[in-house]
Each structure stands twice: as structure tokens, then as C-alpha cells.
Amino acid sequence: MAQTGFCDSRPLPDLHKKAEERCAPLRTWANSCPLKESRTPSEGEKLGEPKYQTEQTYRWVRRLPLSAEDGIIMDYAEQNGSLHQVTGCERKALMDCLTGLSGLQSLTELLPGLLHRELERAMSKMGLICDRTFAWDVFTEMMRTQLRCAFPNxxxxxxxxxxxxxxxxxxxxxxxxxxxxxxxxxxxxxxxxxxxxxxxxxxxxxxxxxxxxxxxxxxxxxxxxxxxxxxxxxxxxxxxxxxxxxxxxxxxxxxxxxxxxxCPPLHFLLLTASIARCSDKVVLMARYLLELSLLEGQCVVYLPAQLAGAAVCLARRILQEPPTPESEAAWCIASSIHVGSEASLLSIMEIMAVAAARADSRETRATFIKFSTADTLYVSIHPGLKTAPSLYGLSSPQT
Amino acid sequence: MAQECSLQYEPVAEIGGGAYGTVYKARDKESGQFVALKSVRVQTDQNGLPLSTVREVALLKRMVLFDHPNVVKLMDVCATLRTDQETKVTLVFEHVDQDLRTYLDKAPAPGLPEGRIKDLMRQLLQGLEFLHSHLVLHRDLKPENILVTSRGQVKLADFGLARMYNCHMALTPVVVTLWYRAPEVLLQSTYATPVDIWSTGCIFAEVYRRKPLFCGESEVDQLTKIFEVIGLPAEEEWPDVSIKRDNFSPQSPQPITDFVPDISEQGAALLLDMLTFDPLKRISAFKALEHPFFQED
Known part of the structure; x- marks a missing residue:
């Protein structure tokens, strides 16, 4: 295994070394708290991995002096209040962008109203808005903000x-x-x-x-x-x-x-999933794939909405839940959020599929372990992930 | 890196020595532009820069992206360590030469024409509506921090800094003006965005009168002066605070035109909507912009 100068010179000693040594810094606190079985060992998974404990963590807990009446910020959960300076012209351009790119031209007339209503419902469910009249403003603002979240290279x-x-x-x-x-x-x-x-x-x-x-x-x-x-x-x-x-x-x-x-891609993921009426398992699988993308350096060039869209698409393909007419219609509306070309969506899905297929054999497996528990419906050890790259004509990695 | 602010900006003059510390006019050595430098000293404990400062400055930075015409532009921010316990956060704003106070002082004898007043008030309310829609309170709106450019464009300044300044304020024995303060603040009750509308009402009256409307010398004196105009509020409107309603003598509301004689009928109606005692019944910035006062011509 290649050693980088990075790990030689300074401690991140848990990772990147031999499997046994890998848990070292986390072991310092893992040792002081009892190990907890968080997943079944059926996958031949080594259980020496540090488990994340709760008891230990409350030492640092401290109330912060943040009183609402004393501050200018009354609600910070989502600071997008309303945005009144979105002009009609921008709105139209965005709408064109939303509906024009997904092969849904025939639905263009129908979509804005439907999407609008669905967004309102999904956003209030997520607690992103407190007043439904602001839904569209907040959404447009999310779409604009995300443009600054992607890197040119x-x-x-x-x-x-x-x-x-x-x-x-x-x-x-x-x-x-x-x-x-x-x-x-x-x-x-x-x-x-x-x-x-x-x-x-x-x-x-x-x-x-x-x-x-x-x-x-x-x-x-x-x-x-x-x-x-x-x-x-x-x-x-x-x-x-x-x-x-x-x-x-x-x-x-x-x-x-x-x-x-x-503008976290997670918000777009939850919005898409909510509009598409995805099952809990699809949402968890998509969250797993999205979190894996954090480790992929190439992913920084994509927009949050693209990353989220790709994660949900791939999760649906892997889990292959039986389609119903309602779910297909809902997916149609939801997929209009994924701005960008089909090609970039496909490239992201490929990156995610490869990352997921190799996840358990890599040095960096915190996300894999996190999503392998009963709470997360064991999504990271789903057998479909091993063969996911073949969906895109790529060979599955030998592990 | 830490010295960046002091290197890039060269102080030209002191422009405000107010309650909140010194404000400098400075020249940006890179662009040659004039800027206003405001430094806030925040206490840093062992956990670094306080969470409230991090969030507030991040919010101010985020609002810059909207580039609202009626809000002064935050151009740069930097943090430098002064001592182990104190970090200096320097905010670099665009510089505007004139505030509403000097603008009014310079206005020729009969005062501003109503068309001009309408324009000023509309811009002020647009800026305020923008702040309020981003959940930012100004808390200290007054003619001194409403800037008017040479082209007559209104820009709100000093918003969102109220709390950052608070820790520093305890150290400065300068009296902060009470004249634009809303009754709920004077009564130390809970408050929110309506406090800025109250201040806007006081400023609205002042633009016609060319002198302040309520010039109290203490909290109680300020409240007395307010009730002499709007009348003593009903018992059920009085908030649950330690200052009791019995301390004030009964008063009935006086015609607002006695105090602001030049105001039009619609203007008087809007002014009364702003100077409403109950903050929940006070008009919002958004509603005020839709008021017939701004529609008629």
C-alpha cells in the first residue's frame, strides 16, 4: 500500500496504515468507551473497527449563550428568507433551464405548476420554509447559491x-x-x-x-x-x-x-426524494452514495443539485423497486430539478458506482461503516452495489 | 495575512467617534477608492471567535451577494488578534460622504418637497424590507446611519452590528440616543423587526419637521413624550414589564398634523401606522411600501 508523505509527517495514523493500526487515533477514545456491535458480522467484516460511542461524547457538551432576543438572527435553520429581487426574467430563465434539459419538453407546460406545488409541500415537510408563499423564492435562491459551490476544476x-x-x-x-x-x-x-x-x-x-x-x-x-x-x-x-x-x-x-x-447537496437530495416519493431505503442509499462523493476529488466540479440527482438516480437503479404509475409520474417531476447535462449526471453516477463497489475494501471506509448498521437499513452492504459499475459498462473491481 | 487590513487600507480621517468605537475613512491602496473602516473588538475565549460573531459576519457577507441598492456594501472583512482575549474584526464598507442628518441640514428653507420625501422614504423602506426578509434587525436606525449619496440614493448602514458592538459598549460611557427607540425597547419588553419601523416613523416625521419628533432625556421621559402624541395605550396593550402603565398620566391621542403640519393626508395615515404602540399591530416594511402614500402622485 502506498504511503504518502502526508501520513508520515503528521498524525492521521489511524488511516492509511495496516488495517490493525488504522484505528489508532480513534482508538484513543474508542478504548475509553465500550465497543458496541453496530452491525452483523455476516459480511466477514472485521469488528476491530472503532465504533462511535455516545457516552463518551457528552463531556464536551456545553450550552452556548445564544439568546434569540439579543441577536439579529432570529432563525438560522435556513437563512434563505425570501428573495424579492428575483426578476421575472431570471425566473423564466431558470424555469427554461429546469424543464428544458430533461427530455420533458412535452411536459413543459404542465410542469411549472406541478413542480411549484410539489416543492412547496416538500420544503415545508423538510422545515426549510415556515411560510409556503416563500417556497419558490427559497428554491430559486438555492439554485442560485449552488452555482458558487462548484469549483472550476x-x-x-x-x-x-x-x-x-x-x-x-x-x-x-x-x-x-x-x-x-x-x-x-x-x-x-x-x-x-x-x-x-x-x-x-x-x-x-x-x-x-x-x-x-x-x-x-x-x-x-x-x-x-x-x-x-x-x-x-x-x-x-x-x-x-x-x-x-x-x-x-x-x-x-x-x-x-x-x-x-x-448550499448542501443534501437539501437537493431530500427535496428530490420527497417529490419523487422515494422509499426510506432509496433515500438512505442515496445519502450513502452522496456522502461517498465527498471523498471523490473529481466531484467538486459538479453542482450540488447534480450530485444529489445522480445519487437518487443511482440509488433507484441499484434497489430496483417495482415501479408504479404514481411513482413514475412523481419521478418525472422530481427529475426536472437536476440541472445540467445528462452526460454530467452519468459521469457522477459512474464515479459513485465505482466508489460504492470498492467502499469496503478501501482505506477510507468510515462512510461505509456508518451506513452498514440496522439504523441505515444496511444500505452500504447491499449486494447490488458490487455490480453497480457494470450498469455503466465498467468492470466491477476485484476485491 | 493577519496584517492585511492595515496594509491595504490607509486611514485618511476619523469620521465617527460614536458610542461604538471609532470609524475611519480610509483609502484602498489597490483601487484608490475611499472606504469606511469599522473595527469591532470581540472577546475571544478559549473557543476562538464567538459563534454569534461568526454567524453574523457570515450573514453580512452572504447578503453582499444580493447587492441591494439601499444597503451599504460590505467590501471586506478581516480578523486580527489583539491580545489573547480580544480579536479585532475589521469591516470594510463602501464610503458615502453624507448622512441623512447633513442632507436635511443642507435642504433649503421650506424643507424638502413631498416628492423627494416620498422617494427617500421608499428607498429607506426597501432597504429595511430587504434586511427584514433576511431576518436581520437594524435596531439602531437614525438619521446618522442612513446615508444619502450625491445622487440621492439612500443606503442603510450599521445594520446587524448591534450585538457585536454590545460587548464593547459597556466600556464606553457615551450616551446612545433614545429618540428613535421603539416603546417596547424602552420598556425592555421583547422585540423584533417592528422596532425598525418605529424608528422609520420618527425619521419620517423628522424629514418634514427638520427636527426630531421625540427628544427624551431618559427612558421614562422618552415614553412620556411619545404618549403626549400617540396617547397613553390601553391597559390590554401594555406588555408584561416592570415599568407599569400607572406611572404615566392618562393622555388621549393628539392629531399628528399638530406635530407634522406639512404632511399630506395619506402620509399622516402611514405615519400613524408606523407609530403604533403595539408592535404586532404596527405596519411592516413590506406593507408600508404598498401604502397608498407611495401610490398617489
Whole structure:
């Protein structure tokens, strides 16, 4: 197995080494809490993997002084209030974009009204809006914001490589689970990491610190409860001091010019799934595939809505649930959200299919393990995933 | 990196030494443009920059993307460490030379024509409606932080900073003006977006009068002056606060035209909708823009 300079120089020692050694830093806290069987060992899966514990994690819990009446922010769950300056012209252009690209020209007349109604229903169900009249405004705003979330190219500045980034993201998935953060926090953290890697100069030695700071900032934006800085340092085996962490926080904030807004692909996924009336299993499978895409360096060039659309499409193909006329009609409406060309959707699905087929044999398997539990309906060990690449004419990897 | 702000912007003059710390006019060495530099000192504990500051500045940055014409533009932000306990967050805003106070002072003798007033108020309300739709309160709206460009464009400034400034305020013994403060704030009750509409009402009256409407010297004095005009509110409208209604003498509402003689009939109606005691019954920025006052010509 190829060793990177990255892991030699600084501790992310759990990953990227021999399977037994891999759990090392997480073992420091895993040791102090009892292991819990979270999935059946039927897949011949080694059970020495660290399991994410709950008891241990409450040490850091601390109420944050955030009183609504004292602040300017009254509700931050989704800060898209309404957007009144979307002009009719933009709206039309967007509508054209939505309906024109999915081979649904015949439905163009019918779709806007239906889509509108379905969006309203789905968004209020998700709690993205408190007033249905704002649904369209919020949706248009999501569609616009996501344009700033994709990168022009997938190149990382040297000396960083996609493999290093994947190891770091995998580790962030574990830390994220440990703290029971919301999924939005993870997507924001990885987005901030992608931005920071391109905008501020860091050495390989401080890559893990950068990743942790991105997660910390994402938590500051999304979560009500924050871990202590000392806890974060402990999770990095105290390789960095608290002062170093706080200095990195300032560097990231300045480097990103405090631009911490993100449009998580997860929101598009849940919207699409809700409109398409997807089963729980399809939603979980799609969430699994979408989370796998966080590790794929090439995926940063795609729009959140494209990534989400591809994840739902692929999940449906893998699970092959028997179609009904209602589900087909619902899917028709839902698929009009996936802006972009069929070709890019296909490329994303290929990347995801390959990643999912290899997921259990890779070094970076936190997401695989996360989605292999009873709570997640064992989606990551679904047999269909092994053969998924063949759906796209690719050979399944030998494992 | 940390020194970026002080390197890129060269202070030219002090333009505000108000309650919230010093504001500098500065020149951007890269573009030659003038900017306004506002520094906020925030306490940093062992957990770094406070969550409220991170969220508020991120929200301000996000609002920049909408590029609203009636809101002053935030051009840059940077954070520098001053001491272990204090971080200085510098906000770089576009610079506008004139505020509404100087604009009114410069207006020739009979005051502004109603058409001009209508335009100013419409722009002010549009800016406010934008802030409120993003769940941002101004909390300290007054003629000094409403900027008017040489082309007559209104831009709201200093919004969303109220809480960031709060921690610093305790250290400065400067009296903050009460004249534009809504009754629910003076009574220390809960408050939300309607506080800005109250301030807008006071400013609306002031644009006609060319002097402030309620010039109280203390919280109670300010409330007394308010009730002398709008009347003592009914018992059931009085919020559950420690200052009791019995402390004020009974008053009936006075005709608003006694205080703002030049206002038109529709203007007076809108002004009364803004100066409504009960915040829940007070008109919203969105509704105010639809008021007949702005339709008639």
C-alpha cells in the first residue's frame, strides 16, 4: 500500500496504515468507551473497527449563550428568507433551464405548476420554509447559491493530492459522527476544506489541523452545541496546541473572507426524494452514495443539485423497486430539478458506482461503516452495489 | 495575512467617534477608492471567535451577494488578534460622504418637497424590507446611519452590528440616543423587526419637521413624550414589564398634523401606522411600501 508523505509527517495514523493500526487515533477514545456491535458480522467484516460511542461524547457538551432576543438572527435553520429581487426574467430563465434539459419538453407546460406545488409541500415537510408563499423564492435562491459551490476544476494545489484529501475527509466523517453533528455540518465542513485548500497556503503538516478547523467552523455555523477546543486537540493526539488551532481558525476566516454560506447537496437530495416519493431505503442509499462523493476529488466540479440527482438516480437503479404509475409520474417531476447535462449526471453516477463497489475494501471506509448498521437499513452492504459499475459498462473491481 | 487590513487600507480621517468605537475613512491602496473602516473588538475565549460573531459576519457577507441598492456594501472583512482575549474584526464598507442628518441640514428653507420625501422614504423602506426578509434587525436606525449619496440614493448602514458592538459598549460611557427607540425597547419588553419601523416613523416625521419628533432625556421621559402624541395605550396593550402603565398620566391621542403640519393626508395615515404602540399591530416594511402614500402622485 502506498504511503504518502502526508501520513508520515503528521498524525492521521489511524488511516492509511495496516488495517490493525488504522484505528489508532480513534482508538484513543474508542478504548475509553465500550465497543458496541453496530452491525452483523455476516459480511466477514472485521469488528476491530472503532465504533462511535455516545457516552463518551457528552463531556464536551456545553450550552452556548445564544439568546434569540439579543441577536439579529432570529432563525438560522435556513437563512434563505425570501428573495424579492428575483426578476421575472431570471425566473423564466431558470424555469427554461429546469424543464428544458430533461427530455420533458412535452411536459413543459404542465410542469411549472406541478413542480411549484410539489416543492412547496416538500420544503415545508423538510422545515426549510415556515411560510409556503416563500417556497419558490427559497428554491430559486438555492439554485442560485449552488452555482458558487462548484469549483472550476478539480486540481488541488501541490503538494496535496486527492488521496490525502480523501483520508482527511474520511477522518472528518468519523469525528463528525463522534460529536453527533448534523449532516449539514459535514457537508459544510468539507466545502470549507475544499475552499481553504485552494485559498490559503498550508503545509502538509497542518493539513489535519485545517480539516479540524473547517469542521469546527462548520459546527459554529450549524450546531447549537460546540465541542471544547481542548477536545479537538485531544482527538488529534495533541499534535497541535490550542493556540495553533485558534490561529488556524483566524487564518481560515480571513482567507475565506468569512464566506461560510453553503448550499448542501443534501437539501437537493431530500427535496428530490420527497417529490419523487422515494422509499426510506432509496433515500438512505442515496445519502450513502452522496456522502461517498465527498471523498471523490473529481466531484467538486459538479453542482450540488447534480450530485444529489445522480445519487437518487443511482440509488433507484441499484434497489430496483417495482415501479408504479404514481411513482413514475412523481419521478418525472422530481427529475426536472437536476440541472445540467445528462452526460454530467452519468459521469457522477459512474464515479459513485465505482466508489460504492470498492467502499469496503478501501482505506477510507468510515462512510461505509456508518451506513452498514440496522439504523441505515444496511444500505452500504447491499449486494447490488458490487455490480453497480457494470450498469455503466465498467468492470466491477476485484476485491 | 493577519496584517492585511492595515496594509491595504490607509486611514485618511476619523469620521465617527460614536458610542461604538471609532470609524475611519480610509483609502484602498489597490483601487484608490475611499472606504469606511469599522473595527469591532470581540472577546475571544478559549473557543476562538464567538459563534454569534461568526454567524453574523457570515450573514453580512452572504447578503453582499444580493447587492441591494439601499444597503451599504460590505467590501471586506478581516480578523486580527489583539491580545489573547480580544480579536479585532475589521469591516470594510463602501464610503458615502453624507448622512441623512447633513442632507436635511443642507435642504433649503421650506424643507424638502413631498416628492423627494416620498422617494427617500421608499428607498429607506426597501432597504429595511430587504434586511427584514433576511431576518436581520437594524435596531439602531437614525438619521446618522442612513446615508444619502450625491445622487440621492439612500443606503442603510450599521445594520446587524448591534450585538457585536454590545460587548464593547459597556466600556464606553457615551450616551446612545433614545429618540428613535421603539416603546417596547424602552420598556425592555421583547422585540423584533417592528422596532425598525418605529424608528422609520420618527425619521419620517423628522424629514418634514427638520427636527426630531421625540427628544427624551431618559427612558421614562422618552415614553412620556411619545404618549403626549400617540396617547397613553390601553391597559390590554401594555406588555408584561416592570415599568407599569400607572406611572404615566392618562393622555388621549393628539392629531399628528399638530406635530407634522406639512404632511399630506395619506402620509399622516402611514405615519400613524408606523407609530403604533403595539408592535404586532404596527405596519411592516413590506406593507408600508404598498401604502397608498407611495401610490398617489
Amino acid at each position: 478539480a486540481d488541488l494545489p501541490p503538494p496535496f493530492t486527492d488521496a490525502m484529501r480523501a483520508i482527511l475527509v474520511d477522518w472528518l466523517v468519523k469525528v463528525h459522527m463522534l460529536f453527533h453533528f448534523s449532516e449539514e455540518t459535514l457537508y459544510l465542513a468539507v466545502h470549507l476544506l475544499n475552499q481553504s485548500l485552494r485559498r490559503i497556503k498550508v503545509s502538509i503538516a497542518s493539513l489535519q489541523l485545517l480539516g479540524m478547523v473547517c469542521l469546527f467552523l462548520a459546527a459554529k455555523k450549524e450546531e447549537c452545541l460546540l465541542p471544547e477546543v481542548s477536545e479537538l486537540c485531544y482527538l488529534m493526539q495533541n499534535a497541535y496546541s490550542k493556540a495553533q488551532l485558534l490561529r488556524m481558525e483566524r487564518r481560515v476566516l480571513c482567507g475565506l473572507r468569512f464566506e461560510l454560506s453553503h
